[in-house]
Amino acid sequence: MASGSTPTPPRKVMVVADPCRESAAALQYALSHVVLENDTLILLHVVNPNSSWRIPFGAIFKKAPSLSASSTSSSSSLSSEGFGGGGGGGGGTIDFLEAMKHACGIAQPRLKVHVKRVEMDGKDKASIILAQSTSHGVDLIVIGQRTTLSNAILGPKRSRSLRGLDTAEYLIENSKCTCVGVQRKGNGGYFLNSKTHKNFWLLA
Numbered sequence: 660m661a662s663g664s665t666p667t668p669p670r671k672v673m674v675v676a677d678p679c680r681e682s683a684a685a686l687q688y689a690l691s692h693v694v695l696e697n698d699t700l701i702l703l704h705v706v707n708p709n710s711s712w713r714i715p716f717g718a719i720f721k722k723a724p725s726l727s728a729s730s731t732s733s734s735s736s737l738s739s740e741g742f743g744g745g746g747g748g749g750g751g752t753i754d755f756l757e758a759m760k761h762a763c764g765i766a767q768p769r770l771k772v773h774v775k776r777v778e779m780d781g782k783d784k785a786s787i788i789l790a791q792s793t794s795h796g797v798d799l800i801v802i803g804q805r806t807t808l809s810n811a812i813l814g815p816k817r818s819r820s821l822r823g824l825d826t827a828e829y830l831i832e833n834s835k836c837t838c839v840g841v842q843r844k845g846n847g848g849y850f851l852n853s854k855t856h857k858n859f860w861l862l863a
Contacts, residue, residue, distance in 0.1 A: 669697045670798040676702040678755040681803025684843030689801045696769040785829040802827045804840035
């Protein structure tokens with residue numbers, strides 16, 4: 660840093676954490692393009708007792724791009740361990756939130772990372788995320804976004820009337836802070852959606 664330059668003020672960044680590929684992509688985007696070492700990263704998981712995840716969490720990282728040379732070895736380690744309850748191979752299992760926190764520690768060792776689980780308790784996921792972002796004074800929300808056929812053909816606003824309100828789109832439109840929806844593309848880049856940018860292409 661040049662002498663006399665003003666340091667960037669620390670921010671709080673919240674990543675919506677679920678044991679799925681979209682969530683892993685959101686975390687990778689946040690670590691590689693968003694957070695700095697003086698920021699605080701909050702991994703928020705909204706627990707839905709009626710949902711059962713079937714994807715081995717370690718498998719999510721197998722095709723993930725490396726954030727650094729060291730994060731590649733972390734991804735390999737996670738792939739070999741698998742995710743508890745997902746039906747994947749491997750003897751030991753790990754909690755997916757701890758796996759995400761571990762990946763953060765390897766990618767950015769000085770980054771402050773907090774893990775938070777919140778029960779749905781009859782509420783909808785989007786409203787819980789909004790409430791948590793407000794109570795924690797979050798500056799930016801990052802959420803993985805899944806591409807659907809109706810979304811691709813009609814666009815996110817039109818497709819909502821067909822498939823109900825999408826959590827990521829609701830957060831983008833209603834969050835008091837900036838919210839970015841992240842879609843990982845097969846060729847190594849991202850499609851990003853925010854209130855001001857739709858389907859913005861970003862190379863990894």
